[in-house]
Amino acid sequence: MDGERFDSLIKRFTVTRVTRLEALRGLLGGAAVAVTGAAFAAEVVDAKSKHKGKKKKKKGSNNRQQGAAPSGPNDDYKGPSGPTGSTGDTGPHGTTTGAPTCDHYEDCGYDAYWDDKECACVCNKADKGYEYCDNKDSYDYRTCISPKCGDYQEYDPYSCSCQDLCQPEYECPAYSEWSYESCSCECDKGYDFCEGKGEYAGTCVSTDCPAYSSYNDKSCSCECDKGYDYCEAEGGYYGQCVSTECPSYSSYSENSCSCECDNGYAYCADGKYADTCVSTECPYGKYYDEYSCSCRKSDA
Secondary structure: OHHHHHHHHHHHHOOOOOOOHHHHHHHHHHHHHHHHHHHHHHHHHHHHHHHOOOOOOOEEEEEEOOOOOOOOOOOOOOOOOOOOOOOOOOOOOOEEOOOOOOOOOOOOOOOOOEOOOOOOOEEHHHOOOOEEEOOOOOOOOOOOOOOOOOOOEEEEEOOEEEEOOOOOOOOOOOEEEEEOOOOEEEOOOOOOEEHHHHHHHHOEEEEEOOOOEEEOOOOOOEOOOOEEEOOOOOOOOOOOOOOOOOOOOOEEEEOOOOEEEEEOOEEEEOHHOEEEEEEOOOOOOEEEEOOOOEEEOOOO
């Protein structure tokens, strides 16, 4: 290009007087800027190709303020809502986050249904008071059974059945039976368990005592009241408590379980002196009459 044509081109684009030297300097500067811009664009394309396939930063990891417009070469920035373009309060698939739903995953059987609120199988309303058995090892699995049990039993939710509170651990002694309430042997009515030492220890003994006696739980036997003695002698008073209080001129004998008159006295059964001991010593010329309990004159 000759000088005249170069001057005419300069006059077309500017009205300011510019020398040839200044125009050449401007063209050289523009060419440098163009080369620099092309190099920067190449670097951006190369960086994108290297980072392609890598996971994007999590929400909030970008240093830019939320809502601020992106700047620079990252033209694909989509804002703080995440890669799906959602509002930021949704799950990974765009669904609103809240209480997790309870999916029906189990067959509840014929007398129960799935309750989403309980997230479990529950018995039908007609089976009010029944409980659903979800133990696979139980015979009543997937059925509704009543938790009401008999006396001295309780409902076991694991086995879905009524269980005895306790089982007999040993054989009960005579006059007793096993009690599920106390989980021990209990004596029959009228008997008491002897916890003391001695012949009757560990057995049930009768508390029914004869007249003039009472039961003593320490000795596990009947003990006669004060003034009475237990008769062990064979005869009419055996096993009874008899009085040891005897009339005058007599004393109690354990061998006969009765009062025996002192020597020189005899027991009077009838008459004026009945149940007393009277003297058998009579004055001269008289003898003792056991029927009348008195001295009579001799016939001689």
